[in-house]
Each structure stands twice: as C-alpha cells, then as structure tokens.
Amino acid sequence: MWRRVFALTVKEFLALLKDKKSRLVVFIPPLVQLLVFGYAATFDLKNIPFAVYNEDSGSASRELLSRFRGSGNFTEVATLRNEGEISPVINRQKALLVIHIGPEFNRNLLKGRTSPVQVIVDGRNSNTAMLAMNYARTIVNEFNRTWSERSGKPGPPAHLVTRAWFNPNLESRWFIVPGIVGLLTLVVTTLVTALSVAREREQGTFDQLLVTPIRPVEIIMGKTLPGFFIGIAEATIIILATVFWFDIPLRGSVLTLYTGIILFILSAIGIGLMISSLAVTQQQGLLGAFLFLVPAIILSGFTTPIANMPPFLQDLTLLNPLRYFMVILRGVFLEGAPFHRLINQFWPMAVIGMVNLTIAGWLFRHRLY
Amino acid sequence: MADLQLQGICKAGSGDAIITLLNVSKSFVTGKRTIQALDNLSARVQGCMITGLVGPDGSGKTTLMRLIAGLLEPDKGTVTALGRDATAESLLVQASIGYMPQRFGLYEDLSVSENLNLYADLQGVPGDARQDRFQELMHMTGLGPFVSRLAGRLSGGMKQKLGLACTLVRSPQLLLLDEPTVGVDPVSRRELWSIVSRLVREEGMSVLLSTSYLDEAENCTEVIMMFEGQILGQDRPAKFSSTMEGRTFTVSVPDMKGRILQKKLLLREDVTDAIVQGDRVRLVMRTQGNPDASALVPGAPDITLRPVQPRFEDAFISVLRQQRSARITDREADMKPGPSPGGNGGNVIEVKNLKRRFGDFYAVKGVTFSVERGEVFGLLGPNGAGKSTTFRIxxxxxxxxxxxxxxxxxxxxxxxxxARAHIGYMSQKFSLYGNLSVRENLRFFISVYGFTGNAGQKKIQWALDQFELGDYAESTSNDLSLGHKQRLAMACSLMHEPDILFLDEHTSGVDPLARREFWHRINALAEQGVTVLVTTHFMEEADYCDRLAIMTAGEVLALGTPAEIKSGVRSAEIPEPTMEDAFISLIQTSARGERSS
Amino acid sequence: MNGKPGKSGPAESRRAGSRMRLTGLVRKEFIQILRDPSSIAIAFLMPVVLLFLFGYGVSLDAEHVPVGIVVANPDQDTSRFIGSFRQSRYFELVLLSTMPEAVEAMESGTIDAIIHLRQDFSKKLKTSGDAPMQVIVNGVDANTARILSGYIEGAWIRWLGHEAMAEGATLKIPVQMEHRVWFNSELRSRNYLVPGLIAIIMTLIGALLTAMVMAREWERGTMEALMVTPVARREIILGKLIPYFALGIGGMALSVLLAVFLFNVPLRGSVIVLFAASSLFLLTALGMGLLISILAKNQFVAGQAAIIVTFLPAFILSGFIFDINSMPAPIQVITHLIAARYFVAILQTIFLAGNVWSVIAWNALALVVMSTVFLGISRRKFRKRLE
Structure with missing residues (x-):
C-alpha cells in the first residue's frame, strides 16, 4: 500500500513541478501577494491630506496646527481663506479633513473658556474618516494636557492612560501579515488539490488510475501528500518572511504554530479534494475553488472582525477552517498563546478535514458520470 | 444556366489549376522540438473534381489545408488559391472557399438552424435566398427533422453533416474538407460521400479532401500521397493500384486461424503486407508473379492461393514500406514478458442482460455476450452505439x-x-501523464502495480525495448508523435502482464502502418493466452477479431465470427459482402424493423 | 482587415454585409449566454452573492464590543462612571473584580479591552483631581483597537461632562473638538463598501467572463471555423464586446438597485453619469479580458490570469478597502495602473457626494485612456491566423 502511495506522490510532484505554468502558479503569485498585501493592506493612515481655515491669528492656534503638521500622520495641502473654499476642497478629495479655527479661539483660551475647533471630515470612506478623526482627537487631547499644565489651571478630575497590549504601536501590519500566512496557504493548497483530480479526469488518466489495483484511500493519500508538503513549504516561507522581513514578533511556540498549520492544511486539502471530486473539468474546478475561496476569505476575520458581522453570518463562519486558523496565527504570533488555549481552534479544523476527505474518497468511485 | 456558370469557373480535366503551391515550407516549434510540417512542397490541384489528400498521421495534411485557407502563413514559398495569394489576400480567398476543419467548430449550445443562420450571416447570404438554400441543404443532409435540436445533442455523423452544411450555406467555388469522416459510422460516411460527389457533379464545385481511410481514396478523382511534409505521388487512384497488378492474393489454410497464417506469412522477406480477413489472409507480395503456393507456408500443403484485384491501400502500404524500413519481425514472439498463465478455454468475460441508464436514456439496453480465454473479441458499432459504455462498465x-x-x-x-491487477486498459484518447517523461510514466504505472526495485527496472527496460521507445525514454510524453504515444500507452497497460486486455478504439487516428503494428502485437498476445476485448469503428479491423458483436443504439445486432456475420447478409446483389456491407445492411434492417413495429 | 477593397462592389453593400455578420455574431453570443447557466450566474448571481457577503459580512463598524471593567473599590463614583459607559451602544460591559481575572479574559478573547479603576480612584478624584484610569486594549487587531480606544475616549469625555455638570460647573477643557462628517454622517462602512464592490463585480463580469468565453472559442475549435469566413477581426471583437457589454450593464443595474433599495446606500449623483462612467470602465475591463484570452487561448490559463491580474489588484489596490494615500510610494505608483482605482473613486463620489465634476472628469479621462489602450492592443494582437 505505501509503495503505491509513494509512487502516486512522486508522480504528483513531478506532474506539478515539471510544468512551467503550474510551477509559476504555485510559487510566484503567493510571494507577490505577500509583498503587496504586506505593504498595501494597511488600515494605518499616513499623510492624511488636510486643509486649514484659520480665522484666528493668536499663537495658540498656530501651536495647535503645528502639532498636526508635526505628527507624521497629517500633510497640509491647502490654506483656506474663506468658508466657501471648504466645500470644494473636500468634494474634490483634495483634503480628507478641514480644520476650522474660529476668530475667538485664542481669546477664549486665554480667558480659560473652552474654545471649539471644528473638524470637517470626508465620510466617503467611513473607516478612514473615523481613524482620521481619532488621530485628530489624540492631537487635541495632547494639546489640552500641555496647555493645562502650562497655564497651571486644573485639568479634568481624571485622566486616561491607554496602553495597547500585544501590539503597542497599533500597527495594522502586525495584524494583517500573520493573516496572510493563512490566506495564501489556503489559496495555494486549495488550487493545487481542487484541480488535481479534475485535470486527471479531463485527460482521461483518472480512468487509467481506477483500473489499476490502487484503492480510493491510496488515491486520497497520494493526492493529499503533495498538497500537504507544498502547503507546509509555502507556509514556512511566508512565516520566515513575516518574522525576518516584516519584523513581526513570533512570541508563541513554533510547535503550537505548526500543529495549527498541519491541521489547517489538512482541512484545506479536504475541501480542495471535495471540489475536485465533484468537478468534471478543470474549469469547473477553478470556478468551484473560486466560489469557496472568496467567501472563506471574507468570512474569516482576515481584514474585518467576525464580531462585526450579523449573527447568522457569524454562525456560518464556524464552517470555515480559515476562521480558526486566523485565531491561531494571531494568537501564537502576537499573544504568545500556549497550546492548551488554542484547543478549541484545533479540533474543528480536524473535524472539517476528516469529513471532507472521507466524502471526497467516497465520491472518487461513486460519482456518476 | 448552371452549366454555363460551371464552365465559367473551371473545366474539368482541362488542367486549369485551382490551387497552386510553390516551394512551400512550414515548421512549428513545440516544446524543444521543431517539426518540419511541410518541406519545400510544390503541387497543383485541378478544379471541378475531388482531390484526395492521403498520408499517415503527421504527414502535413492539416497544415496544407490551413495554408490554403489562409489560416497560416508559409515560412517560405507561395500558396495560390482561386488565382489569389492565400496569404496576402486571405479575406478574399476566404470569401469564396468553404473550409471544414477536422473538428468543425459547431456551437454546441446552438440549435441546427441557429448554427446555419450564423454561418449564413457570416457568409453574407441574403435573407430571401437563405430559406431556399437551407431547404436544399436540409434535404441533402437529411437533417430536416432535427432543425431545432441543439448541435451538441447530434450524433457524430450528424454533426459532420451539419458542419458540411454550414460551410455550404453560400455555395463556395472551392471546398476544403479536413478528414470529414473521422469517427463517423459507415452509414453516415457513405451519405457524406454522396453529398460531396453530388456537389462536384451538379454545382461544379472543386473539392480538396484529406482522409486517413484508404478505401475512400478510391472515390477521389485524383489522389495526392503525402509523407513527412513531402509529396510522394499524385495521380488517379487506379493508376496507383495498377502498379500493384499481379502482386495481390488471398490465402487460406483449412484449420489454421487467420492470424496465425498472417504471422507466418509476414516472417517472409518477399511479403510486403498481409492482413487478416476473417479466416483468410490478404497477401501483397514484393514482386510480381505467382508465388509458389506450397512453399509459402511450410507445413501447410493444402493452402489455397487466389489472385485478387489490387486496391489503393496496397499501393499506399507498399510505398510507405519503402519509406519506413521498419519491418514486422518476430519480436512479437516475446510480447509478454513472463510465462503466460496458460489455461484452456472457459469464459473469462461474461455479460448477461447488461443495462445502463443515463437519466431517462438507455445507453446500453440489455447486452449479452461472453468471451473465452485467449480470444480477440471485438465490439463494433457507430459512435453512440453504447460500445464505450459497455466497456467502462x-x-x-x-x-x-x-x-x-x-x-x-x-x-x-x-x-x-x-483483482484489477489482472486487467490492462487502454482508453480511446491518450491518457497518460503528458508532462512526465516516457520513463517516468512507465515507472509510475509499474510501481502502482506493485513492482519496485529490480523487478520494476526490468519491466521498464523490457517495455522500452519491446515498444522501441528507448530513444525517447527521457522525452516528455506530450512531445511524442501520436504513434509513439499509442505505443507508450500500450506499454503502460501491458507491463504488468494482464490476463485480460481492454482496448478502447486504440487505433483511431493512427495511420495504417501503425495500425498493423498494433494488431501484430495484439495477435501475439492472444497467442499467449491473453484475452483481448477491443472496440473499433474501423470495419476492416472487425475482420481481425476471432468473434465480434455489432452494436447500435445500445443493442447487439449480431454476434459471431466475422465469417458468420458476413454470411448472414449474403444475397444476390452482394455475393461477397465485406464487413462494411454487413454492417450497413444490419443497421438498415434494424432501422426498418423499428419503423414497422 | 488587411485586404485592399476587394470586389468593385459599392461600399454600401459591403457595409450591409458587415452589419449582417455583426448581428449574426451578436445574436449567436446572446443565445449562448442564455443557454449557458454559468454566464448568467457570473453576471447576475455573483453580484447578488457578493453584495450580500460584503454588505453584511464586511463591516468595520464595531458595536457591542465586550469591555471588561475592573473596579478595585466600588463606590458611588465608580458606579456613576460605569453608568455613563453603559449608555454607549458601542460597549458591552463585563464587570470583573480582579486584574488577573481580567487578563485571563483578555487572553482568551472574551473581552477586547480592560478599564481599570484603581483602589484610590474615588479618593484622588475628589482630592488631587488627578484620578488615574488605566485602559488596556488588545492591540492584535490594530484597526479595531484604535476605533475602540476612540470610543472609550469619547465615553470618558462624556463622563467628565456629566461630572462637571453634577457639580454645577461646565467642563473646563481648553479645546473641544467638534466634528462634522460629510457625505456619510453615521459613518456606515456599508456606504462606501457597497459602491466599491460594484467595481469588483464589474471587473469579474468584464474581464473574467470575457476571457473565459473567448478562450472557449479557441479551445472548442469554433474560432478556426469563424476565421475562414469573410468575417473581419473588428467584427469578431465587436461581436464579443457588444453582448458582454450589455450583460455587464445588466449586472451593474442590478447591483445599483440592490445597493440603493436593500442596503440603503444614498445615490446622490446622477444615474446617467453613473452609467456613463460604468460604460467606460466596462470597456476597459472587456479590453483586459479580450487581451488575456488572446494571449492565453485556453480557458484554464485565461481564468487564472484574469483572477490574478484583474480581480486581486482590483480588490487590494483600488482603494476599495485600503486607503491608497497610506500605501508606500512605489505601490501608490502601481495603483495608477489599476483601472478599478479610478472607477472606485467615481463610484464613491457619485453615490455619496454627488456629481463632483472635477473628480469624475479626471478619473473618467484615465478610464478613456486605459480602455483605448487595452482595446487597441487586443485588436492589434488578434490575428486571423492560427499561430
């Protein structure tokens, strides 16, 4: 039995790696995507373009504005002279944010009265808008604190000390890049396996296989192993890049991480082979993989938290192996989560993998043509 | 009026060339190999008649067709069709020719009439003239009752007829047909031919047709024989066969199986060709003159030898044999690597009332037959007869x-x-791993059958020697020629010494020489006690079988030895029926029976 | 068309012939679309499914975030504090008694932030006026963490206001930031995700579908039969463009209807401008699809290439989710080559801001250039030859 599985595995590897196109599909897009995602997929805002409409000439307003300019997050793009200029600058997306300081600003401040600052935000992209507002609010709060200290006036009766654990500078790259390990491993293993049986069916080699003494279990194993090794290799490359190129801390144990990777790849292969055994042509296989991958990625918590979804979708994500793997990745990388805390993520993936592999094996022989 | 027009276009036999090729060369690059498809070829094709393009697979027939249709540009030389340069003025040439590629691009999800309308639009047939033309075409092709059926649901023969109708929507001056009868059953084949000859006769059309069925070459006015991108000869078919005068015979020896006789004959140096025809063997000698009958086969004094009319095929094989020195030797004696399981008689395959339904359509409706050990059993029938379904079951x-x-x-x-280790299976199309090398394919299949290490290596070496694949061991299977691919496929299905061999249309698309080679191997295997089950739509191959079943529409029409089946349809009109006659008559009888019941 | 004018026949009859060939091709394509469920599925089912998935599944709006509060010394002051946090719909408060307990809850993921009021909170609040409150957020999801700390800060300021009011004074903070959000005052992420999604759907219909159906003609041999007819290159290309253009506009209309009536996204600009811009983008996408299929000639490769070259970039680099201004400079340069980038900008503007001509005109111009380039290259690369 092992001889046959071994022969099949060797053949799969040869077939996959001898073909220039499939070699490219397996290795190049993932690396390009890693770089693009790693650099482009970020929610952190830099260079927020803002415009200033300052009706006040006092030093306080200048100080406040210089804090904006010096923060590193904001870039001033225009100075406005009247209220009518505000609307075009936002409409045309020249500035995301307009800071409007009224004429009484300095005087009020000096008198100890609260002086308002108006911030107008372009809400077309609500997330960017909200983040930009948060950045602005932080700057204003800082300003308030120094102002109170300097003027000796009592500040608010309590003050807020905020700290972020696991990711002290709140860099979204720390959140996104470990997720990419899961995303790309899923894409590659699913594509490799989803097309493997369909390709054999299309080329007629599957019939040739079925008339040999090989058993469905052996076919499953022979088809699983190459995807498994490629998945592991792919994941390892990306993990190395994550740690050494993107400088993201790996705080937990590598063993725990690889337990997760192995279970996750098994579940992904299970789904891939299941698609494969249902598809008659490679095109159907590709379409099937696509139909699985898009929702799986969206509903995994990769970019947006599952907690924000409506309840019925949250329930649906329980079927998605990537969901569990995301928790494991971020847990191990950033939180240093120990093995026992992740058990509830491990077993669902194992179940998903086993169920799918079993069904796929059954379908190999019983699927009606 | 029609006659006037006819004379305006061309005069049959006047020597006016409708196609002229001058020093044409064309090569393709696939993978690492460069294939010289056409090599400095010159030819003239005359109008108002059917010119046949005959040659083994890969001899450049399709490339030549595509050059004339302006679909390819020659590397060198000029191609002129209808007086215009096919490369520079391809749009104009295309406006007055009809071209039917090997796999005609019917839109399978369009109905018959929608396909016709599309091509009428593309060819610019005005709306009022269209209906008359369609009527005529439907009448001609017999597709009338199926106008609203989707093209994908038509049988193979009907698809080809629809393809032909689509190329004929605007009666072209020159019709190019690339292997129009491949995979078509004999009945549809005859119908296609009668349509084409009518077009030439009544509409004065010129036809260039390529084919790998050598009996069809005899229907052509003139034949161009091609080999490896060059022209070996161009003449009337009768001229070709006449060179074989006095070299063709049938031989029979009582109580000796045809294929054993054939093998003995082929071992002789002075024999060019020998093929089995039931219990007789058709013999082509190397030189003219009556051979000494008693000396032909040692130990068979009661041999009968009768001279027969030469055929085009004899000439073709004879010419090819000169080109390819490959001779059938006695290496087949060693076909099976190990000792045969022996055994005597007994049914190895038994099928009783087999049915298979797809949806509400029965592909196989109650088939019963049995096959004995060491027998070559054939399943014969048109496409869609249920052969392949039976096979797969x-x-x-x-x-x-x-x-x-x-x-x-x-x-x-x-x-x-x-249990599956005892069977070998070779499917219709090449079904090995295309991007693996020959050796890797062999290694994979032998280890799947459980031979590893030394034993496996030995088997691989045996396969490479036996099928003459040694030189290609490291080349990628996809880059092999069709003949070599088939050899590799057969090697893969034989290496593990199966007791039963299933061959599904393994010779379709293979040239006559390669086909002979395969049958020698099959015969040698049967000699050693291997049971062989083949499907085929080549009527002549039915003669090679010990017994056969003729199938149509999922039912067995006749079952027996080739001689029995042929004698069943013998009548006053056909005193010496061929297998094709038998087949057509059986199918027509069954169709009539269905209509009357 | 590489020939000189052929027959001396009048130009008019040649034009009529061309029209007949074109209508024939277009009719054929429509029949095929109607009979092939997968085209219909990509054009009409996919938009619905994707809109549902994104409309409901992708939300950056955190609500009811579980936040743990550890109060070392509960009294009236702390309960007022908790009360003011309870009012916010953003939090789901979890009361915990000790810090280790809170840390445990944070690590196991049951809460996303801890607010810690120390032993001396009440005392310092009254005496020194400098009572410390420690806030710890789980920074793994940086975006959510940042939004969450913004919410907490907001709730904190509100509490300060209440405290001041209770003492009969107004809150004395030097500068108060007042914000106004234009176009999307409730900051619903759906309002910008749904229009952006339309660009993705159009990319799919335009590029993926066209690439696959064109490659199918090569694979099935129908292209060879087409090529020997007098049909011109231009007619074959137009014969593909027209039906899939119509299909794309159909998918577009469906998506717009869903966006407006199901997801209640405001449509502030003009519908005509919206469709004009969409037509431009669709031409670009169709051009890309054609080009891919001409280069690939194989459904499988064409499908994969279409996903890698058009779909993924449209997703990540178009500004649909991720802000282009915040990307590193080299990647910002690359985004200029992504047609979806321009379309996303137009869509978000027309839906949320209205007809802002300066935005629409520039982006439309970019689309005109891109569609001309893609269609031009396709027409040049597409030969009536089999090589």
Missing part, C-alpha cells in the same frame, strides 16, 4: 443499472483491488 468504471457481469470471476467494481 466491464472495467469497473461505471456501475451497471441492471444485469450481471463477471470479468475473470469478479465484478470489478466491487472486487478487491488485487
């Missing part, structure tokens, strides 16, 4: 809907996997 690839079957005592679908 026997191999365990499809479950039957109803009925009993046993292959070597097992139902392969439920049998333990070890």
């Amino acid at each position: 026997l191999c365990g690839l499809l479950p039957p809907t109803e009925g009993m079957l046993s292959v070597a005592g097992h139902d392969l679908r439920r049998a333990p996997s070890a």
Whole structure:
C-alpha cells in the first residue's frame, strides 16, 4: 500500500513541478501577494491630506496646527481663506479633513473658556474618516494636557492612560501579515488539490488510475501528500518572511504554530479534494475553488472582525477552517498563546478535514458520470 | 444556366489549376522540438473534381489545408488559391472557399438552424435566398427533422453533416474538407460521400479532401500521397493500384486461424503486407508473379492461393514500406514478458442482460455476450452505439443499472483491488501523464502495480525495448508523435502482464502502418493466452477479431465470427459482402424493423 | 482587415454585409449566454452573492464590543462612571473584580479591552483631581483597537461632562473638538463598501467572463471555423464586446438597485453619469479580458490570469478597502495602473457626494485612456491566423 502511495506522490510532484505554468502558479503569485498585501493592506493612515481655515491669528492656534503638521500622520495641502473654499476642497478629495479655527479661539483660551475647533471630515470612506478623526482627537487631547499644565489651571478630575497590549504601536501590519500566512496557504493548497483530480479526469488518466489495483484511500493519500508538503513549504516561507522581513514578533511556540498549520492544511486539502471530486473539468474546478475561496476569505476575520458581522453570518463562519486558523496565527504570533488555549481552534479544523476527505474518497468511485 | 456558370469557373480535366503551391515550407516549434510540417512542397490541384489528400498521421495534411485557407502563413514559398495569394489576400480567398476543419467548430449550445443562420450571416447570404438554400441543404443532409435540436445533442455523423452544411450555406467555388469522416459510422460516411460527389457533379464545385481511410481514396478523382511534409505521388487512384497488378492474393489454410497464417506469412522477406480477413489472409507480395503456393507456408500443403484485384491501400502500404524500413519481425514472439498463465478455454468475460441508464436514456439496453480465454473479441458499432459504455462498465468504471457481469470471476467494481491487477486498459484518447517523461510514466504505472526495485527496472527496460521507445525514454510524453504515444500507452497497460486486455478504439487516428503494428502485437498476445476485448469503428479491423458483436443504439445486432456475420447478409446483389456491407445492411434492417413495429 | 477593397462592389453593400455578420455574431453570443447557466450566474448571481457577503459580512463598524471593567473599590463614583459607559451602544460591559481575572479574559478573547479603576480612584478624584484610569486594549487587531480606544475616549469625555455638570460647573477643557462628517454622517462602512464592490463585480463580469468565453472559442475549435469566413477581426471583437457589454450593464443595474433599495446606500449623483462612467470602465475591463484570452487561448490559463491580474489588484489596490494615500510610494505608483482605482473613486463620489465634476472628469479621462489602450492592443494582437 505505501509503495503505491509513494509512487502516486512522486508522480504528483513531478506532474506539478515539471510544468512551467503550474510551477509559476504555485510559487510566484503567493510571494507577490505577500509583498503587496504586506505593504498595501494597511488600515494605518499616513499623510492624511488636510486643509486649514484659520480665522484666528493668536499663537495658540498656530501651536495647535503645528502639532498636526508635526505628527507624521497629517500633510497640509491647502490654506483656506474663506468658508466657501471648504466645500470644494473636500468634494474634490483634495483634503480628507478641514480644520476650522474660529476668530475667538485664542481669546477664549486665554480667558480659560473652552474654545471649539471644528473638524470637517470626508465620510466617503467611513473607516478612514473615523481613524482620521481619532488621530485628530489624540492631537487635541495632547494639546489640552500641555496647555493645562502650562497655564497651571486644573485639568479634568481624571485622566486616561491607554496602553495597547500585544501590539503597542497599533500597527495594522502586525495584524494583517500573520493573516496572510493563512490566506495564501489556503489559496495555494486549495488550487493545487481542487484541480488535481479534475485535470486527471479531463485527460482521461483518472480512468487509467481506477483500473489499476490502487484503492480510493491510496488515491486520497497520494493526492493529499503533495498538497500537504507544498502547503507546509509555502507556509514556512511566508512565516520566515513575516518574522525576518516584516519584523513581526513570533512570541508563541513554533510547535503550537505548526500543529495549527498541519491541521489547517489538512482541512484545506479536504475541501480542495471535495471540489475536485465533484468537478468534471478543470474549469469547473477553478470556478468551484473560486466560489469557496472568496467567501472563506471574507468570512474569516482576515481584514474585518467576525464580531462585526450579523449573527447568522457569524454562525456560518464556524464552517470555515480559515476562521480558526486566523485565531491561531494571531494568537501564537502576537499573544504568545500556549497550546492548551488554542484547543478549541484545533479540533474543528480536524473535524472539517476528516469529513471532507472521507466524502471526497467516497465520491472518487461513486460519482456518476 | 448552371452549366454555363460551371464552365465559367473551371473545366474539368482541362488542367486549369485551382490551387497552386510553390516551394512551400512550414515548421512549428513545440516544446524543444521543431517539426518540419511541410518541406519545400510544390503541387497543383485541378478544379471541378475531388482531390484526395492521403498520408499517415503527421504527414502535413492539416497544415496544407490551413495554408490554403489562409489560416497560416508559409515560412517560405507561395500558396495560390482561386488565382489569389492565400496569404496576402486571405479575406478574399476566404470569401469564396468553404473550409471544414477536422473538428468543425459547431456551437454546441446552438440549435441546427441557429448554427446555419450564423454561418449564413457570416457568409453574407441574403435573407430571401437563405430559406431556399437551407431547404436544399436540409434535404441533402437529411437533417430536416432535427432543425431545432441543439448541435451538441447530434450524433457524430450528424454533426459532420451539419458542419458540411454550414460551410455550404453560400455555395463556395472551392471546398476544403479536413478528414470529414473521422469517427463517423459507415452509414453516415457513405451519405457524406454522396453529398460531396453530388456537389462536384451538379454545382461544379472543386473539392480538396484529406482522409486517413484508404478505401475512400478510391472515390477521389485524383489522389495526392503525402509523407513527412513531402509529396510522394499524385495521380488517379487506379493508376496507383495498377502498379500493384499481379502482386495481390488471398490465402487460406483449412484449420489454421487467420492470424496465425498472417504471422507466418509476414516472417517472409518477399511479403510486403498481409492482413487478416476473417479466416483468410490478404497477401501483397514484393514482386510480381505467382508465388509458389506450397512453399509459402511450410507445413501447410493444402493452402489455397487466389489472385485478387489490387486496391489503393496496397499501393499506399507498399510505398510507405519503402519509406519506413521498419519491418514486422518476430519480436512479437516475446510480447509478454513472463510465462503466460496458460489455461484452456472457459469464459473469462461474461455479460448477461447488461443495462445502463443515463437519466431517462438507455445507453446500453440489455447486452449479452461472453468471451473465452485467449480470444480477440471485438465490439463494433457507430459512435453512440453504447460500445464505450459497455466497456467502462466491464472495467469497473461505471456501475451497471441492471444485469450481471463477471470479468475473470469478479465484478470489478466491487472486487478487491488485487483483482484489477489482472486487467490492462487502454482508453480511446491518450491518457497518460503528458508532462512526465516516457520513463517516468512507465515507472509510475509499474510501481502502482506493485513492482519496485529490480523487478520494476526490468519491466521498464523490457517495455522500452519491446515498444522501441528507448530513444525517447527521457522525452516528455506530450512531445511524442501520436504513434509513439499509442505505443507508450500500450506499454503502460501491458507491463504488468494482464490476463485480460481492454482496448478502447486504440487505433483511431493512427495511420495504417501503425495500425498493423498494433494488431501484430495484439495477435501475439492472444497467442499467449491473453484475452483481448477491443472496440473499433474501423470495419476492416472487425475482420481481425476471432468473434465480434455489432452494436447500435445500445443493442447487439449480431454476434459471431466475422465469417458468420458476413454470411448472414449474403444475397444476390452482394455475393461477397465485406464487413462494411454487413454492417450497413444490419443497421438498415434494424432501422426498418423499428419503423414497422 | 488587411485586404485592399476587394470586389468593385459599392461600399454600401459591403457595409450591409458587415452589419449582417455583426448581428449574426451578436445574436449567436446572446443565445449562448442564455443557454449557458454559468454566464448568467457570473453576471447576475455573483453580484447578488457578493453584495450580500460584503454588505453584511464586511463591516468595520464595531458595536457591542465586550469591555471588561475592573473596579478595585466600588463606590458611588465608580458606579456613576460605569453608568455613563453603559449608555454607549458601542460597549458591552463585563464587570470583573480582579486584574488577573481580567487578563485571563483578555487572553482568551472574551473581552477586547480592560478599564481599570484603581483602589484610590474615588479618593484622588475628589482630592488631587488627578484620578488615574488605566485602559488596556488588545492591540492584535490594530484597526479595531484604535476605533475602540476612540470610543472609550469619547465615553470618558462624556463622563467628565456629566461630572462637571453634577457639580454645577461646565467642563473646563481648553479645546473641544467638534466634528462634522460629510457625505456619510453615521459613518456606515456599508456606504462606501457597497459602491466599491460594484467595481469588483464589474471587473469579474468584464474581464473574467470575457476571457473565459473567448478562450472557449479557441479551445472548442469554433474560432478556426469563424476565421475562414469573410468575417473581419473588428467584427469578431465587436461581436464579443457588444453582448458582454450589455450583460455587464445588466449586472451593474442590478447591483445599483440592490445597493440603493436593500442596503440603503444614498445615490446622490446622477444615474446617467453613473452609467456613463460604468460604460467606460466596462470597456476597459472587456479590453483586459479580450487581451488575456488572446494571449492565453485556453480557458484554464485565461481564468487564472484574469483572477490574478484583474480581480486581486482590483480588490487590494483600488482603494476599495485600503486607503491608497497610506500605501508606500512605489505601490501608490502601481495603483495608477489599476483601472478599478479610478472607477472606485467615481463610484464613491457619485453615490455619496454627488456629481463632483472635477473628480469624475479626471478619473473618467484615465478610464478613456486605459480602455483605448487595452482595446487597441487586443485588436492589434488578434490575428486571423492560427499561430
């Protein structure tokens, strides 16, 4: 039995790696995507373009504005002279944010009265808008604190000390890049396996296989192993890049991480082979993989938290192996989560993998043509 | 009026060339190999008649067609069709020719009439003239009752006829047909031919047609024989056969199987060709003159030798044999690497009332037959007759809907996997791993059958020697020629010494020489006690079988030895029926029976 | 068309012939679309499914975030504090008694932030006026963490206001930031995700579908039969463009209807401008699809290439989710080559801001250039030859 599985595995590897196109599909897009995602997929805002409409000439307003300019997050793009200029600058997306300081600003401040600052935000992209507002609010709060200290006036009766654990500078790259390990491993293993049986069916080699003494279990194993090794290799490359190129801390144990990777790849292969055994042509296989991958990625918590979804979708994500793997990745990388805390993520993936592999094996022989 | 026009276009036999090729060369690059498809070829094709383009697979027939249709540019030389340069003025040439590629691009999800309308639009047939033309075409092709059926649901023969109709929507001056009868059953084949000859006769059309069926070459006015991108000869078919005068005979020896006689004959140096025809063998000698009958086969004094009319095929094989020195030697004696399991008689395959349903359509409706050990059994029938379905059920690839079957005592679908080690299977199309090398394919299949290490290596070496693949061991299978691919496929299905061999249309698309080679191997295997089950739509191949079943529409029409089947249709009109005659007559009888019931 | 004018026949009859060939091709394509469920599925089912998935599944709006509060010394002051946090719909408060307990809850993921009021909170609040409150957020999801700390800060300021009011004074903070959000005052992420999604759907219909159906003609041999007819290159290309253009506009209309009536996204600009811009983008996408299929000639490769070259970039680099201004400079340069980038900008503007001509005109111009380039290259690369 092992001889046959071994022969099949060797053949799969040869077939996959001898073909220039499939070699490219397996290795190049993932690396390009890693770089693009790693650099482009970020929610952190830099260079927020803002415009200033300052009706006040006092030093306080200048100080406040210089804090904006010096923060590193904001870039001033225009100075406005009247209220009518505000609307075009936002409409045309020249500035995301307009800071409007009224004429009484300095005087009020000096008198100890609260002086308002108006911030107008372009809400077309609500997330960017909200983040930009948060950045602005932080700057204003800082300003308030120094102002109170300097003027000796009592500040608010309590003050807020905020700290972020696991990711002290709140860099979204720390959140996104470990997720990419899961995303790309899923894409590659699913594509490799989803097309493997369909390709054999299309080329007629599957019939040739079925008339040999090989058993469905052996076919499953022979088809699983190459995807498994490629998945592991792919994941390892990306993990190395994550740690050494993107400088993201790996705080937990590598063993725990690889337990997760192995279970996750098994579940992904299970789904891939299941698609494969249902598809008659490679095109159907590709379409099937696509139909699985898009929702799986969206509903995994990769970019947006599952907690924000409506309840019925949250329930649906329980079927998605990537969901569990995301928790494991971020847990191990950033939180240093120990093995026992992740058990509830491990077993669902194992179940998903086993169920799918079993069904796929059954379908190999019983699927009606 | 029509006659006037006819004379305006061309005069048959006047020597006016409708196609002229001058020093044309064309090569393609596939993978690392460069294939010289056409090599400095010059030819003239005359109008108002059917010119046949004959040659083995890969001789450049399709490339030549595509050059004339302006679909390819020659590397060198000029191609002129209808007086215009086919490369520079391709749009104009295309406006007055009809071209039917080997796989005509029918839109399978369009109905018959929608396909016709599309091509009428593309060819600019005005709306009022269209209906008359369609009527005529439907009448001609017999597709009238199927106008609203989707093209994908038509049988192979009907598809070809529709393809022809689509190229004829605007009666072209020159019609190019690339292997129009491949995979078409004999009845449809005859119909296609009668349509084409009518077009030439009545509409004064010029036709250039390529074919790998050599009997069709005899229907052409003139034949161009091609080989490896060059022209070996161009003449009337009768001229070709006349060179074989006095070299062709049939031989028979009582109580000697045809294929054993054939093998003995082929071992002789002075024999060019010998093919089995039931219990007789058709013999082509190297030189003219009556051979000494008693000396032909040692130990067979009661041999009968009768001279017969030479055929085009004899000339073709004879010319090819001169080109390719490859001779059938006695290496087939060693076909099977190990000792044969022996055994004597007994049914190895048994099928009773086998049925298979797809949806509400029965592909196989109650088939019953049995095959003895060491027998070559043929399943014969047109496309869609249910041969392949029966085949797949026997191999365990499809479950039957109803009925009993046993292959070597097992139902392969439920049998333990070890039972499958006793069968070999070679499917219709090349089904090995294309991007693996020859050696890698062999190694994979032999290890799947459980031979590793030394034993495996030995088997691989045996296969490479036996099938003359040694030189290609490291080349990628996809880059092999069709003939070599078939050899590799056969090697893969034989290496593990199966007791039963399933061959599904393994010779379709293979040239006559390669086909002969395969049959020699099959015969040698049968000699050693291997049971062989083949499907084919080549009527002549039916003659090579010990017994056969003729199938149509999922039913067995006739079952027996080739001689029995042929004698069943003998009548006053056909005193010496060929297998094709038998087939057509059986099918027509069954169709009539259906209509009357 | 590489020939000189052929027959001396009048130009008019040649034009009529061309029209007949074109209508024939277009009719054929429509029949095929109607009979092939997968085209219909990509054009009409996919938009619905994707809109549902994104409309409901992708939300950056955190609500009811579980936040743990550890109060070392509960009294009236702390309960007022908790009360003011309870009012916010953003939090789901979890009361915990000790810090280790809170840390445990944070690590196991049951809460996303801890607010810690120390032993001396009440005392310092009254005496020194500098009572410390420690806030710890789980920073793994940086975006959510940042939004969450913004919410907490907001709730904190509100509490300060209440405290001041209770003492009969107004809150004395030097500068108060007042914000106004234009176009999307409730900051619903759906309002910008749904229009952006339309660009993705159009990319799919335009590029993926066209690439696959064109490659199918090569694979099935129908292209060879087409090529020997007098049909011109231009007619074959137009014969593909027209039906899939119509299909794309159909998918577009469906998506717009769903966006407006199901997801209640405001449509502030003009519908005509919206469709004009969509037509431009669709031409670009169709051009890309054609080009891919001409280069690939194989459904499988064409499908994969279409996903890698058009779909993924449209997703990540178009500004649909991720802000282009915040990307590193080299990647910002690359985004200029992504047609979806321009379309996303137009869509978000027309839906949320209205007809802002300066935005629409520039982006439309970019689309005109891109569609001309893609269609031009396709027409040049597409030969009536089999090589």
